[in-house]
Amino acid sequence: MISPFPVSSLTGRVLFYRGRRQKRRFLHLRNLVCVWRIQVDHDEIWIRFTEFSFFLIWLRKIQKRLNFGFSGYQIPVIPKAPRSARKRRPCIKLDDDQICAFELLAAVAGKLLLESESSASSNADAPTGKDEPAGCRDTIKCEQMEDDKALDQGSCVESAYIPEAVHQEKNFKDVSSKPYHTENKSVLENASTIIGSNSFTKDWSEVKMESCKDVNADAKSQIKVEGGSPNPDDQRDIRIVEGTQKQLDDDIKHTELTVANVKAPIEKNVNNSALINSDSSVQFPLYRDPVPCASFVKSRNNVKLGVRDDDENYFGCYRRSTKIRTFKPTSHIAYRRIRKILTSRHWKVAPKLKDCESSYSNDGMKSFYCKRKNTHGNESRRLEVPSKRRKFCDHSFAVAYVQEASSESISNKPEKGIKEDIITSPAVPPKGAVVSASVRNHQKEDPNVKFSIKSFKVPELYIEVPETETIGSLKRTVMEAVTAILESGLRVGVVLQGKKVRDDNRTLQQAGISKNDNLDTLCFTLEPSFSKVPLSLSPKADTPASTSYITNQELSRRPPSPILELGPPNALSDPPETKLDKHDESNHELEMSPTNPIDQSADEAVPDSKALAIVPPVNAEALAVVPVYHKNRHSELSKRRTRRPFSIAEVEALVEAVEQLGTGRWRDVKMRAFDNVDHRTYVDLKDKWKTLVHTASIAPQQRRGEPVPQELLDRVLTAHAYWSQHQAKQHAKQLAEPLKIVDAQVQNDVAA
DNA sequence: ATTAGGG
DNA sequence: CCCTAAT
Numbered sequence: 007m008i009s010p011f012p013v014s015s016l017t018g019r020v021l022f023y024r025g026r027r028q029k030r031r032f033l034h035l036r037n038l039v040c041v042w043r044i045q046v047d048h049d050e051i052w053i054r055f056t057e058f059s060f061f062l063i064w065l066r067k068i069q070k071r072l073n074f075g076f077s078g079y080q081i082p083v084i085p086k087a088p089r090s091a092r093k094r095r096p097c098i099k100l101d102d103d104q105i106c107a108f109e110l111l112a113a114v115a116g117k118l119l120l121e122s123e124s125s126a127s128s129n130a131d132a133p134t135g136k137d138e139p140a141g142c143r144d145t146i147k148c149e150q151m152e153d154d155k156a157l158d159q160g161s162c163v164e165s166a167y168i169p170e171a172v173h174q175e176k177n178f179k180d181v182s183s184k185p186y187h188t189e190n191k192s193v194l195e196n197a198s199t200i201i202g203s204n205s206f207t208k209d210w211s212e213v214k215m216e217s218c219k220d221v222n223a224d225a226k227s228q229i230k231v232e233g234g235s236p237n238p239d240d241q242r243d244i245r246i247v248e249g250t251q252k253q254l255d256d257d258i259k260h261t262e263l264t265v266a267n268v269k270a271p272i273e274k275n276v277n278n279s280a281l282i283n284s285d286s287s288v289q290f291p292l293y294r295d296p297v298p299c300a301s302f303v304k305s306r307n308n309v310k311l312g313v314r315d316d317d318e319n320y321f322g323c324y325r326r327s328t329k330i331r332t333f334k335p336t337s338h339i340a341y342r343r344i345r346k347i348l349t350s351r352h353w354k355v356a357p358k359l360k361d362c363e364s365s366y367s368n369d370g371m372k373s374f375y376c377k378r379k380n381t382h383g384n385e386s387r388r389l390e391v392p393s394k395r396r397k398f399c400d401h402s403f404a405v406a407y408v409q410e411a412s413s414e415s416i417s418n419k420p421e422k423g424i425k426e427d428i429i430t431s432p433a434v435p436p437k438g439a440v441v442s443a444s445v446r447n448h449q450k451e452d453p454n455v456k457f458s459i460k461s462f463k464v465p466e467l468y469i470e471v472p473e474t475e476t477i478g479s480l481k482r483t484v485m486e487a488v489t490a491i492l493e494s495g496l497r498v499g500v501v502l503q504g505k506k507v508r509d510d511n512r513t514l515q516q517a518g519i520s521k522n523d524n525l526d527t528l529c530f531t532l533e534p535s536f537s538k539v540p541l542s543l544s545p546k547a548d549t550p551a552s553t554s555y556i557t558n559q560e561l562s563r564r565p566p567s568p569i570l571e572l573g574p575p576n577a578l579s580d581p582p583e584t585k586l587d588k589h590d591e592s593n594h595e596l597e598m599s600p601t602n603p604i605d606q607s608a609d610e611a612v613p614d615s616k617a618l619a620i621v622p623p624v625n626a627e628a629l630a631v632v633p634v635y636h637k638n639r640h641s642e643l644s645k646r647r648t649r650r651p652f653s654i655a656e657v658e659a660l661v662e663a664v665e666q667l668g669t670g671r672w673r674d675v676k677m678r679a680f681d682n683v684d685h686r687t688y689v690d691l692k693d694k695w696k697t698l699v700h701t702a703s704i705a706p707q708q709r710r711g712e713p714v715p716q717e718l719l720d721r722v723l724t725a726h727a728y729w730s731q732h733q734a735k736q737h738a739k740q741l742a743e744p745l746k747i748v749d750a751q752v753q754n755d756v757a758a
Numbered sequence: 759a760t761t762a763g764g765g
Numbered sequence: 766c767c768c769t770a771a772t
Contacts, residue, residue: 647766673760688760693766696763761772 455514455521462532499531504710650685652694657714660691661698661721668729669695698722 469487471480500507500517504527507517514520519528652660663679672688680686701709702719 649766670761672762690766692761692763759772762770764769765767 452521455519455525457525457528459530462530497533499533501529501531503527647685651711654712654715654718656680656686657694657698657718660694661718661725664695664729665721665725668732669726670729695722695726699726702726 469483471483475483502518509517519525659679660675663675667674667678669692672692675691676686676688680691698714698719699722701714702722706713706716
């Protein structure tokens with residue numbers, strides 16, 4: 007039986023090699039040869055791309071094939087454009103994961119460059135060890151192969167290696183032409199022919215993979231090369247390499263990066279060249295270290311990433327932190343640095359694959375279920391400090407106290423405290439899920455629901471520190487606040503699909519937590535148990551993370567002052583230090599640039615910086631909500647308004663007004679229906695309408711909050727449709743028509 | 759000040 | 766709801 011290429015199979019490792027033509031020390035990432043090792047059932051497939059950019063393209067292809075559900079967000083080609091243009095502008099759709107993958111790869115790329123260079127002299131590189139034109143294929147050469155002759159370098163080009171043991175069981179299909187031979191000798195040639203370079207030049211064939219599960223646990227895989235789907239891009243150099251890990255593993259002296267959860271975006275309206283260009287913007291400096299082997303020690307599945315500094319002349323612009331040059335023997339810092347380079351929203355450098363099972367839930371979200379439980383106790387635990395400013399969990403960052411026992415490279419814990427261990431890597435699926443069920447490909451019925459708590463939401467903190475205080479003081483204050491909460495005791499809250507599950511007596515099943523269900527929307531929160539929590543309204547259903555306030559007394563030692571909204575600790579203690587220069591002028595592509603910590607830091611730091619920004623005093627209203635505020639300061643920066651859900655009556659009034667006035671005249675709507683309600687601005691009304699339209703267009707089950715009568719929602723849709731149609735007329739006809747027509751339609755609807 | 763859109 | 770750009 008052939009099953010679709012399993013999602014989990016997209017989990018794999020990516021290896022970079024210096025390509026044959028790549029003798030320069032400074033290379034574009036896109037030019038790096040890269041091999042993707044992915045797991046298909048029990049086999050491992052190696053896919054080699056002579057250019058990294060091909061890999062990305064290919065990923066997208068296969069992604070499309072797999073018809074992934076996507077949680078990706080859209081990165082505008084033109085970040086800011088005239089309103090009129092914004093709407094229709096083409097978008098680069100890029101999945102977060104891919105961004106991260108991309109960056110992860112980029113990080114490794116730099117390292118590999120380094121490695122290959124240093125090996126150029128030491129020749130300690132690949133088994134075949136040469137850093138020369140043939141070097142790249144050498145790197146994947148499988149010396150253990152029984153028929154070594156088959157690996158005639160002269161003829162095999164950079165093509166496929168299919169170890170006998172594996173390929174004999176394979177069931178290759180080549181739609182386009184010849185099937186793979188089952189003899190090693192011919193494997194390579196055929197591979198070359200089939201998926202070799204030239205055949206892709208004009209006629210890009212999609213490579214589709216399907217796993218073929220077999221009863222005897224001896225899974226077979228099938229590689230199908232399909233023709234068709236002409237693509238302008240030259241995919242000449244895609245090759246498939248397949249082999250068993252055992253055969254190849256030991257030969258690879260290259261640094262490996264364990265990459266998991268690779269998901270490629272579905273590209274629809276983006277030409278690939280754009281992406282490639284962006285790739286090309288990725289330039290990785292080659293760092294050199296006086297101490298040749300201080301870094302990049304490969305240990306099986308783990309990566310030890312090191313970053314070396316180079317002479318400033320050449321890469322001056324890149325090397326932002328010379329300090330790193332001192333990096334520790336264990337390359338811990340380097341590791342951290344790499345981590346920081348990564349945007350890794352949903353990414354993390356995965357623990358050993360062997361120790362974790364890739365799992366994914368219904369909507370394609372994947373996570374790792376770590377089998378190992380005895381490592382360092384807290385290993386996979388992450389504390390997430392939610393910022394009030396963030397509404398979406400995927401925008402938030404988890405602060406992780408990494409104790410990855412699986413990686414020796416960081417096994418030496420820094421003494422300096424948390425800071426050293428903090429990484430920002432939420433690894434949280436969009437919905438804010440921090441838990442996923444483990445779904446194995448083929449597993450027996452297991453009544454247990456498996457949870458992998460990747461992060462905790464911790465109570466939000468509010469502290470205050472005078473402007474004049476030092477950072478050190480700030481840190482201490484934060485620490486105090488945290489300690490206060492911890493000491494007061496914590497409770498665990500369970501939030502499922504944004505709703506708090508309060509009934510402790512319900513079973514998981516009853517609560518809707520089932521291993522078959524999508525647990526991505528399940529998360530746990532830590533709640534302070536002390537009672538001096540706000541009188542406020544804040545913790546609502548949709549605000550899983552509870553909020554706690556440090557009372558004035560608690561902070562009384564500190565003079566009253568501006569409020570500090572506590573950002574993630576890393577923001578406080580771990581200032582960005584690894585910014586690279588952006589070289590690329592095409593800034594819109596920078597957003598997908600892996601080596602663009604600036605963007606990412608901006609991305610993540612913006613909220614942080616906001617969080618760190620001094621929030622001046624507030625109005626009475628706000629004070630009511632957040633008791634900690636002092637009134638002594640006035641400020642331009644105002645606090646977020648209190649939430650005031652629209653009542654049904656208000657909605658009705660709004661709908662009525664819009665029906666008659668249309669959707670482009672909010673001021674009029676306001677005057678007509680909410681003239682004397684000053685807490686409803688026309689913007690509010692517009693926003694409300696927006697959400698109403700949205701609400702009306704989704705399934706009732708998806709709706710939250712106080713239910714709006716369907717009748718009203720129907721009217722919303724009707725009016726929305728109508729006014730969408732009649733926008734032009736609106737100005738011409740002013741206003742009489744609309745109402746009647748709308749009414750008529752409503753009546754029709756009702757009648758029907 | 760309003761409007762339109764994105765977050 | 767907030768924030769911004771554009772009008």
